[in-house]
Amino acid sequence: MTTNDTAPVRFDTKIAVLLREDLESWQRLNVTAFLVSGLGADHPEVVGERYEDADGTAYLPMFRQPVLVFEGSKEVLTAAHGKALARVLPRAVFTSDLFATGNDRDNRAAVRAVGKDRLDLVGLAVYGPRNAVDKVFKGARMHP
Structure with missing residues (x-):
């Protein structure tokens, strides 16, 4: 990250979410929120400082960098999952089974019940070096 206060901030890492293209709007929002929720706990460096307004009211800290959201077919999602595993990147999964829990x-039990190659993925979040995340999400497109 650049330290010059006037220069544009450019991060050497990326937070990205890949959603299966056939999800409904409410599902896309729900899956995205769930997927990124654990990132700060395992990787506290992604969380910035607390916010405060001009009146001194405190607000929770948020990620220090944008979360990019992509979409793709079931096949693109499956391929991205395999690449994230091969690169040993921090990742979170959301399967179709979790809509029923x-x-x-029960969420953790639903994921635990299925082998990694048979997960019915509807979402995947990945964090890591920018170029590695780009390679994992190759074939996905930015969410409209």
């Missing part, structure tokens, strides 16, 4: 325990 209502809590974290």
